[in-house]
Amino acid sequence: MTYYQPEPAYTHGSQPKVGILLANLGTPDAPTAKALRPYLQQFLMDRRVVEIPRFIWCWILHCIILVIRPKKSAEKYSSVWTDQGSPLMVYAQQQKTLLQQSLAKHINSPFAVELGMTYGNPSMKSAIDSLKAQGCDRILVFPLYPQYAASSTAAALDAVWRVLLKMRNVPAIRTIKHYHDHPLYIQALASHIKAYWQQHGQPEKLVMSFHGVPKFHLLKGDPYHCECHKTGRLLAEALGLSKDQYQIAFQSRFGRQEWLQPYLANTLDALGKQQLKRIDVVCPGFSSDCLETLEEIAMEGKHLFQSVGGGEYHYIPALNSEAVWIEAMRDIALEHLQGWVSNEFDSAKAAAEAQASKQHALAMGAEK
Ligand SMILES: C=CC1=C(C)c2cc3[nH]c(cc4nc(cc5[nH]c(cc1n2)c(C)c5CCC(=O)O)C(CCC(=O)O)=C4C)c(C)c3C=C
Ligand SMILES: [Fe+2]
Numbered sequence: 229m230t231y232y233q234p235e236p237a238y239t240h241g242s243q244p245k246v247g248i249l250l251a252n253l254g255t256p257d258a259p260t261a262k263a264l265r266p267y268l269q270q271f272l273m274d275r276r277v278v279e280i281p282r283f284i285w286c287w288i289l290h291c292i293i294l295v296i297r298p299k300k301s302a303e304k305y306s307s308v309w310t311d312q313g314s315p316l317m318v319y320a321q322q323q324k325t326l327l328q329q330s331l332a333k334h335i336n337s338p339f340a341v342e343l344g345m346t347y348g349n350p351s352m353k354s355a356i357d358s359l360k361a362q363g364c365d366r367i368l369v370f371p372l373y374p375q376y377a378a379s380s381t382a383a384a385l386d387a388v389w390r391v392l393l394k395m396r397n398v399p400a401i402r403t404i405k406h407y408h409d410h411p412l413y414i415q416a417l418a419s420h421i422k423a424y425w426q427q428h429g430q431p432e433k434l435v436m437s438f439h440g441v442p443k444f445h446l447l448k449g450d451p452y453h454c455e456c457h458k459t460g461r462l463l464a465e466a467l468g469l470s471k472d473q474y475q476i477a478f479q480s481r482f483g484r485q486e487w488l489q490p491y492l493a494n495t496l497d498a499l500g501k502q503q504l505k506r507i508d509v510v511c512p513g514f515s516s517d518c519l520e521t522l523e524e525i526a527m528e529g530k531h532l533f534q535s536v537g538g539g540e541y542h543y544i545p546a547l548n549s550e551a552v553w554i555e556a557m558r559d560i561a562l563e564h565l566q567g568w569v570s571n572e573f574d575s576a577k578a579a580a581e582a583q584a585s586k587q588h589a590l591a592m593g594a595e596k
């Protein structure tokens with residue numbers, strides 16, 4: 229009997245392989261109360277997500293929330309569920325496949341890409357086990373959250389550490405903390421929004437909606453609020469928008485505590501009452517569409533805005549599997565893989581350096 233899980237057999241002289249672990253939140257296996265209950269339990273028991281003292285929270289969660297919420301959430305999930313499954317899962321799988329294909333054109337050494345979820349399936353353990361079984365002894369963790377938040381990014385990293393704690397032969401690990409201000413991410417968002425406007429025209433105002441977190445997270449040092457604002461400012465600059473042409477808001481408030489403000493619901497209410505002819509809403513913090521964008525923003529948000537006198541309402545889809553986003557993901561990954569893989573840039577640079585040193589040696593020889 230051992231505390232540590234069994235290791236794949238060690239082979240001498242095998243070529244080191246690099247694994248890229250795409251980490252995302254996770255989603256229920258089905259849009260039913262039965263599938264929602266274990267998913268919400270795992271999610272809402274995470275101290276990163278809810279920081280209320282355990283003895284009080286366990287009681288509230290099990291006696292109230294897990295009795296009421298699974299059925300309500302299941303109804304919402306049903307309204308966005310696709311033939312292939314939950315939108316978050318469908319897009320995450322597409323991102324994984326496309327990133328693998330795109331990286332294959334740029335990396336000349338062995339690598340593998342896997343998808344691991346903080347909650348639900350495929351679990352972080354199954355993803356790391358698969359990478360190890362494929363021979364990866366170096367892993368880059370790439371959270372699909374552009375802005376760092378303790379309740380999203382750090383929760384995903386915790387899930388990775390929990391797996392490593394039970395491992396004898398721990399791989400080398402690198403993590404991507406954030407890319408909220410990365411020029412490639414901002415460019416991907418801007419070109420995606422411009423393409424949408426070319427097809428559908430431009431609104432009076434662009435609302436950028438980010439997932440909210442409790443306000444005390446900001447007061448206790450979580451940089452998420454500031455990173456959302458920086459993304460918003462850089463995106464507005466890239467789109468050439470003046471301050472009165474865009475607005476930042478926070479969605480998905482949960483519970484009674486104060487969350488980051490302004491709340492999206494209040495923003496939509498105010499803009500609707502101003503009788504704006506058209507607003508567009510985009511969610512730059514979500515790398516793919518999911519319940520929170522497709523139901524809360526595209527459906528509920530539209531109803532809110534129009535029920536108080538607002539005009540046209542457009543939800544601009546997330547980056548999902550857009551080519552600009554896959555290319556940005558690839559280049560962000562390559563930046564963090566430096567020294568771990570040999571890519572075509574390295575090969576070209578190495579060839580140029582070899583050529584230069586050869587010429588230098590020849591010249592030195594000629595001088596003698
Ligand atoms: C309880 C507090 C919550 C915090 C804090 C929180 C932070 C947070 N969440 C995301 C991204 C997503 N959240 C999603 C769903 C979702 N979020 C919460 C609660 C908190 N999130 C709940 C209870 C749920 C489940 C749905 C519901 O019952 O309302 C999703 C969508 C998942 C899907 O299956 O489609 C995403 C994505 C971030 C980025 C974040 C912190 C910045
Ligand atoms: Fe959430």
Ligand SMILES: [Fe+2]
Pocket residue numbers: 480520524
């Ligand atoms: Fe929500």
